[in-house]
Amino acid sequence: MVAVKPEATGVGLNNAVQKTSTFSLTHSERQVLIAILCVLLVVRILAMFWYPFVDSTEARYAEIARKMVETGDWITPQFDYGVPFWGKPPLHTWMSALGMKIFGVGHFGARFFFLIASLGLLWLCYVWVRRVRGADQALVAMAVIATAGLFYGASAFVVTDMAMVLGTTMSMTGFYVCLTDRSAHRLWGYLFFVGLAVGLLAKGPVAVVLTGIPIFLWIVVGNRWRQLFRLPWITGLLVTALIALPWYLVAEAKTPGFLNYFIVGEHYKRFLETAWQGDLYGSAHARPKGMIWAYGTFTFLPWSFFVLALMLRSKQVLDVLRKDQAGWYSYLFFWSLSPLILFTPAANILPAYVLPGIPAAAILLVTVWSNVFGPPGRMTRLWGSLSMISVAVIVLGLATVAFFLPNTLNVKSERELVLRALEASPDIAITYWADRSYSAEFYAQGRVGYLMDPDGLRALNTNNVRDALAVSSQDIPNLRDQLEAGFVDVGRFGRRHLFIEPSPQ
Known part of the structure; x- marks a missing residue:
């Protein structure tokens, strides 16, 4: 708090509103x-x-807004392409989508109108x-x-x-x-x-x-x-x-x-x-x-x-x-x-x-x-x-560390993994094993697939595109044979390892 000085209390025109100022700042x-x-x-x-979009809440809503911009459907937010998102009304999606329409698809555009809303609330x-x-x-x-x-x-x-x-x-x-x-x-x-x-x-x-x-x-x-x-x-x-x-x-x-x-x-x-099972969009x-x-x-x-x-x-x-x-x-x-x-x-x-x-x-x-x-x-x-x-110090520190050393905070974001995969090849097909990642979808512009069948890993080696596979550390032992047969471990990015199919000679 800051220094204050009590002043006399007054009364409003209708004898109800306290027109009082007990604060007098220098x-x-x-x-x-x-x-x-x-x-x-x-x-x-x-x-x-x-600060990157993190899974699952912010990344999910940002990706829904990105899909709105991409598809041009401003009526129905989409949980996935062609799948309506019924969980919330669209105002937050409109805010992010409009920001990305004006400033480009990215962190600032997606967050801009939320900052404006908070400043408006403070005012x-x-x-x-x-x-x-x-x-x-x-x-x-x-x-x-x-x-x-x-x-x-x-x-x-x-x-x-x-x-x-x-x-x-x-x-x-x-x-x-x-x-x-x-x-x-x-x-x-x-x-x-x-x-x-x-x-x-x-x-x-x-x-x-x-x-x-x-x-x-x-x-x-x-x-x-x-x-x-x-x-x-x-x-x-x-x-x-x-x-x-x-x-x-x-x-x-x-x-x-x-x-x-x-x-x-x-x-x-x-x-x-408590045990409601009807949630269509998560748990x-x-x-x-x-x-x-x-x-x-x-x-x-x-x-x-x-x-x-x-x-x-x-x-x-x-x-x-x-x-x-x-x-x-x-x-x-x-x-x-x-x-x-x-x-x-x-x-x-x-x-x-x-x-x-x-x-x-x-x-x-x-x-x-x-x-x-x-x-x-x-x-x-x-x-x-x-x-x-x-x-201010805590937020600035966390944001700085998340930007320069994302793995240090174990930030639940797939930004670094996706950027590394795209660095290997702009046209690479990115596939996630088992778990869905909204931040990966956002940073890959929606070009992310998902697999849960080990046999599907072998099929990735037979298609005509270069593939990247994101696998959590705990799942690697169960998939070691399939991974060693057709992928190279590029490294760990946060919670997952990135495996990339070798470049064709």
């Missing part, structure tokens, strides 16, 4: 904070170029917090969001979650301003409904649920039912439908069965059935129920330690919360807990599921901290700055 503190954020942004952009949070709590507190809150471990990692990562979190954040900020500030422009109300549409196109109905949980709890606890009429419900829902509904209808018409699989399978069975991520709370603590590092410090001052924290006239703290509290509440009974989860609550958790931490601790002094300022800088 000019030098603002400069330092902005400089740290700029360094973090530069580091993240460098990592976008350097929206800044505008919102500045409106309610003041510019200095908004700047610190934005810095805490940006440097939370999971958010920083996902800020330029090809995955569905960042696009969805942008949508849920649009909805939550728009809803609060619309209900608590009569002087607010009506666009804040429409922002709520546009955010719902973004969430529906990014990850589906789960985005609506993640928005609905904290809003419902906040309305019930504060008995704010009458305030709901301030939202433009009729025209707003029409906006949501006009943005999101057309793709769902066209997708079902083009590939019948999509809605049943996506709604029932992905939104019910995946989360409640379910079975975890102990309640594991989402551990993920929440871990993914909010380094700021989880500051939350612990607040917990040790529980009496002061409760005193602050009792003075919550505008429902600011309770709104942020329910919002930050929303993914934890939703996924506590879930049987199949990932750490990324915590992401929708991180903006609220960061803002809540900053605003409560300023009232409990007051001016935090030199040590808090020092630890806050070190926390943000450490994030």
